[in-house]
Amino acid sequence: MTRGTKAAAAGSTLVVLALLAGSMAAPEPAPLTPGRSGPPMVPVASLVSFDSCAEALAELRAAAIESIGPYGFDGGSMRLGDRAALGGESVARAFAFAEGGATPPGAGPEYSTTNNHEAGADEPDLVKTDGRRIVTVTGGVLRVVDPATRRITGKITLAGDEQSLGWGMQRLLLLGDRALVLAEDMPDAAIDWARTSRPPGTTRLVLVDLAGPPRVLGTYRIQGGTVDARLTGETARVVVRSTPQLWFPLDPGGSDRERIEGNRATVNEAGVEAWLPEYEWTTGKERHTGRVGCDRLSRPERMTGTSMLTVLSFDLSADQLGDGDPVSVAADASTVYGTATSLYLAGQRPGRAVKPNRWRPTMDDQVTEIFQFDIGAPGRPRYLAAGLVPGWLINQYALSEWAGHLRVATTSGDVWGDGRTSESTVRVLRREGGSLVPTGMVGGLGRGERIYSVRYLGPVAYVVTFRQTDPLYSLDLTDPAAPRVTGELKITGYSGYLHPLPEGRLLGVGQEADRQGRVKGVQASLFDVRDPARPIRLDQWHLPGAWSSAEYDPHAFLYRPDTGLVALPVDTGIRLLRVTGDTISEIGEVNHPGRHDNGRQRWEPSWPILRSLVIGDVLWTVSDAGLLASDPATARRLGWVATT
Template identity: 40%
Template sequence: MKAKLLTALAGAAALAAAGCTSQQGDDPVVDSVPWVPASAQLASYGGCDEALEGIQDAALAMMSQWQTGEYFAGGSVEDGARAEEGDMAASDAGAAPASGQGADAYSQTNNQVAGVDEPDIVKTDGTSVYSVVRNTLRVVDIASGEVVAEHAFDDTTWSHELFLGDGGLFAMYTQDVQDGETYYSEFRVDRLDPATLEVRDSLAMEGSMVDARMVGGELRFAVSSQPLIQPVYDVLYGGGGDLADLEAALGETTLEDWVPGFTVNGEAGEVDCGDIAHPERFSGSAVTVFGLAAAGGWDEVAPHTVMADGETVHGTADSLYLAHYDYGWGEDEPESETEIYRFRFDGGEPALAGEATVPGSLLNQYSLSEYDGHLRVATTENDAMWGWWGGCGPAADCAWGAEVAPEPEDSKSTVTVFAVGDDALTETGSVTDLGVTEQIYAVRFMGDTAYIVTFRQTDPLYTVDLSDPADPVVTGELKITGYSGYLHPVGEDRLLGVGQEATEDGMTTGLQVSLFDTAAPEAAVLDQYHRENAASAVEYDPHAFLYWQDASIAVLPVNDWGRDYADYTAGALVLAIGTDSLEEAAWIEHELEDPYQEGIVRALVVGDQIWTLSSEGLQANELGGGYAQTAWIGF
C-alpha cells in the first residue's frame, strides 16, 4: 500500500531551512525564528533528502530557542523574539432517534452535526447496548438483559471510544508501547464483529486520537503524535550539552523518526516523500488525518499529516476541520492565534483544502460551525489562563525572582466568518468585543444565528445574526447570574443551557439549567432549575447529555454534594421540558460499591425505557410515569 503524507512544520508562512548554518570547525550559528502569524500557503519538499534536511534545520532553529544559552554549556545562541445541511438548526432535535419516534425508537450519541456521528463510550442499535467502561467492552442484549459478549483491553490501553455502523463495531483506543528503550503511544482502531467482538481489521499508528467522525460509511480520524527522537531530547534537556551537540543529535535522525508510522493488519505503509510540505515554525508534534471505509478493505489507506499541534476537530458531511492554538513568547504579552486546517475527502483520501487563522483560542468543537458555504468561528483573546504572561502577577510575591508581569489587556471574544472554497478559506466578516473582561463558556450555532455565553461575574447570552456573512451583528445581550457551559436546542425557538448559578460576585452555587426563548433578536429566560451544591459533567462533556424530543425530556448526570456538602449522591436528573417550564421528573441512581465513586455517566433511550450507564453496570427505568426501575445488569 502507498500512503501519501502531507507534513506541515507548525503552521507558519515560509520554510525555516535557511534559519541555521554551520561551518566545519566552527560553532553553529542559528538565526532565531520570530513568531509570525501562520500563512495560507504550504510549500513541498523535492524529495526524501530535502525533506529530512528541512525538518532537521527547522527543528534546530526552533529548539535552540526553547533552550537558550543558560541551558547550553556553549551559550552561543542569542535570544530570539520571543448551509452545512446537517448543522444544528433551531428546530432540530439534536440526538434524533435512528428509527423514528415510537416503540422501536432509540437515541444516538449527542452529536454536534446531524448525520455526522461522534465516538463515545456507549452505542446502541435498538437491540443491543455496546459500552466500554473500566477497560472492558461489553455487549448487552436488551431483550434478555444479559451480557452476551465481553472483551477486556490490556491495562496499557486508555481513552477507549466506540463507533457503530453497518460495517461493524469500531473500538478506538491508545496503547502505551515499549520498543527496547523507546516508549511511545500508539493509536489503534479495531473493526469488530458486533456479536462476537472478533477483530476483522486493525489499524495502528504512532500517537493518540485527537477526535474522529463517521459519516456516509466512512470513518475519519485525527491522530496526534510526537517524533521519536529521544537522543535529541537527551541533549536538549539532559544538561551539559551545547548547541553543537544538539545539531549533531538532530543530524543523526532519520525521516522515519519524524514521520508517524502506521500499519494495517500488520502491514506497514509507505511514505511518498514528494508529498511532504512545510511552513516555517516547528512545534515538535504531528497530526495525521485519514479515512477508513466502515465496511473494511483498508488496504489503500492514504493519510495526510500536518506536523503541528492539533487540539480541536469539527466534522461535517464533506469536511474535517483541525484547529491548533499557537502562541509566541513576546516580551510583554503573548501573541496568539488559532490556526485552522480544512480537509475534504475523496474516496476516503483526505486532501488539505484551505487554511485560516483567527485571533485567540477556541473553547471546544462547538466554537466551529460550517453552514451554507461558510465557516463560523468563535474565539476569546487574552484568555484568563494566559493572564499574567511571563511573570507572577501584580499582587504576587515573586519568590523565585521573576519580574512582576504588566497588567494584561482585557479579554474579549470574536466571531469570524469565512467563505469555504474548493481549496481556500476566505474571511468575509467578523464581529468583536463580545464579553469584554470575560471569556467564552458556551457556544451554539443554529442556522444563521449564534448563541454565545461569556462569563466572569454574570452571564451575558449574546445573540449574533450571521445571515449576512460579510456583516455579523450582535442583536441581543441577555444578562443573568451564573452561566451556561453547554447549550442545546429543544424545539422551535427554545434553547436549553446547562451550567452553574452564581452570586452577583461570580461565585458559583450549584447546578443551573435554563430554558431560553430565542424567537426574538434577544433571548429571554422562561424558567430555571437550580440544584444547590451540584454540578453536571454536561458542562465539559456534551456526550453526557440526552435530549429525547418524543417525551420532551432532558437527562443529565449530576454529582450532588448535598446541603453544606455533607451528603454526597450521584445520579441522573430527568427534566421535563414544557413550552415555558422546567420540572424535575425523576432522579435515577445506581447502587454503587463506593458512594463517592463516579456514578452515572451516560443515558440512552430504547423504546419505552431509559438505560443509564455507570462503571457498576447498566440499569433500565420506565420512560415516563413513575420512572420505575425495570432491569439491572451488573458489571
C-alpha cells in the first residue's frame, strides 16, 4: 500500500447522480454452464428515482404501511449475514501491517497500516499511524502519541456538552494532518430526546486538525447509524442507515387489528420529512442545517419504507466538512465493500409478510440486494447499477471486484435447523446498463453448512464452509461464465479469516473442533495453495479454550511479511507467532497492565488489547488503558504510555 500520497482528482469535482429509468428493459442473463448446481438466478434489478416529493411520499407511505404490525414495523426480517444476528460475536477491531512496498529512504521508519480489504480504499479504525505519530480515539477523546519519545503530545475531548460519546462506537480516518472521527451519539436514558430532537443512534463526524495541538475544524450530525466508510484519495465516503422518524404509541391497547390501524394512521399522517434524514454541520461558530432532498432519493423495485441508506462525501483536505453532498436509497444494507473506484452497498432484500410463528427464513427471504456506485472522482458518487443474488453474505470479504466483474459468495437455506438444506454458491456478475447481471456460478459448496470465510486473490478464490468439518475450497474464476471448483481440503475446525502470505501460502484464523463440530479453542492454520487441485495444511497452532477477535474482524489481525510476524489477539492479550517456510512457531505473549497494577502485582484481569501496529522495529499494542511498546522478536516490554 502506498502511504502519504494523494490520488489524482480525475474528472469533474461534482458528479451528478444519474438514476436510470425503471422502464429500461433489463438484458437477459447469459446462459450458465450446464450441470452447475445451486439456487436459481434471480431477476436483475435497478434503481429508479422519484419525479417529485409527492410521488416519493405516496410510495414511501404505501411501502411502510405494508410493513406495519401491531407494535410498529414488523421485526421478522433479521438481516442475515449480520454477525450480531448470528450470535453476537466480538466487535473488537485492530490494525495490521500492509504488504506494500517499504517506506522511501528518508521518509521515516516503516509502519503498519490498516488491514484493508482492497488497496486504495482505506477503512476506518480506532487507531491510525503515519509512522511519525499514533492517533487513537476512545471514550470520546482523541490522543496523539509520539512513538519516538513514547509520550502523549496532543489530546482533545470530542464530546459535546449535552451528549456523551463515551459509550458509542468511535473510529477514525487519517489523511496527512487531518483526522475524521466517526462516532455515534449515545445519549443518557434520562435525556429528554424530544427536547434535544436527536434520537439515539445519531451519526456524528468530527474533522480534527493535527498540524499543531489537535483542534476541531468542523462537525457533522445526521440521523441514523454508521454502516461503514471508505477513504479514497482525499475523499471520505460515509454510509449511514436511518429509519423513519415515526412515533408509534408505546402502550396502544386494544386488539392487534386496532393497533395496526392506529399505526397505519401514524404513517398516513407523516410528511416526507419523516423519511428524509436531517443533518447539521458546523465550522467555527457557524451552524448550518439541511435535509436530504427528494431529488437525491431513489428506490429499488421492492422496498419496505422502513429504512434509508445515505452516502455522504467529504473532502478531508478542506477546512470544513460541509453538507456531505448526500444521496439516498430507500433500501437497507449491512455490508459496505469498496475499491479505489467503486462502492458497493449490500443487504437483504425486504421479504414478504412473515407468517405467524415462523422465525426461520425461507429461500424467498434470502435474497441479497447490491447497489454499485462510481467513486473514481472526487465529490458525490454516481449510481451505476443494482443486482440481486440468492442467499446472504458473511461479510465484505464475500464480495470482490476483478477484471470488470463482481464476484459474490453467499449461503442459502436453513442453517439454523438441521442444516441439510443449506449450501453455498459463488456467482460472477457483470454490469450491463443499470443492472448487475449474472454471467456464471458454481454452487453446491458445503451442503448442510454455511460460509465462514472467503478470500479472493485475483482469478482464484478460497471459501471455507463448516458444520462438523472444515472444507477449504479452491476455485478458478478465470472464465466468468464458467467458474469451477479445483480443489478441496477437509479438516477439523474452521477458519473465520483467511490472509494471503508470500510464496503461495494462506493463513487461516478460527477455531479447532472435534469430529462432531464442537469448537475446542483458537487455531491458526498454514496452508499451501500453490497447487489448485491439492490445497494442503502445512502446520497448525492451537490454544485450547481460547478465542480470537481476528476471527470476526480482520482489522484485529497483524502480519509483517519481512519478518513473518503474526500478532494475533487471543482472549485479552496478544500472541506473537512467526511464520517461516512451512511452520508456525510462537514467540511469546503480550498483555497490558491490570486495572490496579502497581508494577509488581496484578490484582485484576489485564485490559483487553484492541489493536496492534508496528513502527520501525517496535510493536505497539493499544487498549483503553494505554499503549504498550514491545520488542516483536521477544515480546519483551519496552515502554508504557498510560491514557487513563
